Amino acid sequence: MRAAQLPGDHPIIPPPKIGVLLVNLGSPEAPTRDAVKAYLREFLSDRRVVELPPLLWQIILRGFVLNTRPATTAHAYRQIWTEAGSPLAAITAEQARGLSFGDTVIVDWAMRYGKPAIADRVKALKDAGCQRILIAPLYPQYSGATTATVNDRVFDVLKQMRWQPALRTLPPWHDDPAYIEALKVSVERQIAALSFVPDTIVASFHSMPVSTLEDGDPYHCQCQKTARLLGNALRRDLVVSFQSKLGRAKWLEPSTEETLARLGREGVKSVAVVTPGFAADNLETLEEIAIRGRETFVEAGGSDFAALECLNASTESMELMHLIIGRELEGWLPHS
Structure with missing residues (x-):
């Protein structure tokens, strides 16, 4: 009662x-x-x-x-x-x-x-x-x-x-050691599963108008730092490029499309593209890179092409997110 x-x-x-x-x-x-x-x-x-x-x-x-x-x-x-x-x-x-x-x-x-x-x-x-x-x-x-x-x-x-x-x-x-390690593990795991060893790894980031850089936006510098740290971790030199330009204004360069075409013309036969600016696959990675990027590279003379998946909800991704979000929750979470 x-x-x-x-x-x-x-x-x-x-x-x-x-x-x-x-x-x-x-x-x-x-x-x-x-x-x-x-x-x-x-x-x-x-x-x-x-x-x-x-x-x-x-x-x-x-x-x-x-x-x-x-x-x-x-x-x-x-x-x-x-x-x-x-x-x-x-x-x-x-x-x-x-x-x-x-x-x-x-x-x-x-x-x-x-x-x-x-x-x-x-x-x-x-x-x-x-x-x-x-x-x-x-x-x-x-x-x-x-x-x-x-x-x-x-x-x-x-x-x-x-x-x-x-x-x-x-x-x-962008420069967190845990993020770079998660990218390294993801890239190495995916490359090991390919039927070829890529001659070149391209790190493609979403582009921005050059005016954003000139106005003090840190995006371009942070992309370059991510690529440099990832390259160091992989012990490979990465080719950095920028994709998804919109409009006629001057955007960050070199463009990914032009980079893939250039590599094909220069005799590079195999390429893997990693997109470290995206936490999850989307139109820009799955259509622009995996479909149109492949076509661009092959038409320019390349043969083997791989668009590597973003971190998505992989084990390394979830461990990374748990770490960086948990860190920001400190002081809010009750003590165990």
Whole structure:
């Protein structure tokens, strides 16, 4: 029989929770023109992503980009789409499921553009009792167009809350020894499984406008440092390149497409491409590198080509994420 609650008694209040929100770039909801158009509209309207004068860019975006690019991009997505949906979203969800920091921590995930939206997941964590939340943008190298825009969106969400949770943000880990070791193990394991030994290893990073470097963004320097440290760990010289250029402005070079074509023309017969700027495989790795990159290299005279997987939810990836996220949770987690 349930005891009657006496005046002055208070119901048992569960202990506060701690939230961890993994955030990656985003994907359309489906590999269709309309879904891609909605995704690109949100993505390319971010002032952090495109830093042209807003009025000028909106004319270009709405008058040209959104009328031409969605069909091509939707075709590319259809080549990599899975039963679980977008590879990027599916892998990010798997990474979140694979992380555990005890009963007091709730690990969730979101996309900066598209769904699940940051606003929805931050609110869900708050409603679940999380009074402290660690935001983990899944970008090893920092850039205003990636890490900063995730944090911006989170701060915008908190502006709408009367009772805000305490907040921490995960710093970049481009030169963390544990990250370099995880990359080394992953690259060596995948190369050992190939039917050939690559003459050259290309480290391809997402490109950025040169103006971001000139304005003080550390992204380019952090990419170069990651490549140098990984090359040292592998005891091989890596060829660094940059992919996914958008628009006519000058972007970081050399481009990956031009690099693969040059290597093929110069007589290099076998190449492996690693993409250390991505925590999970996505359109840029699975279609741009694995499909179009292969075609470029072979047409230029190459023969053997391998697009190495990102760390994804591999054992080395989950150990790395547990380490770098656990480090940022120190002082919040209860003592065992």
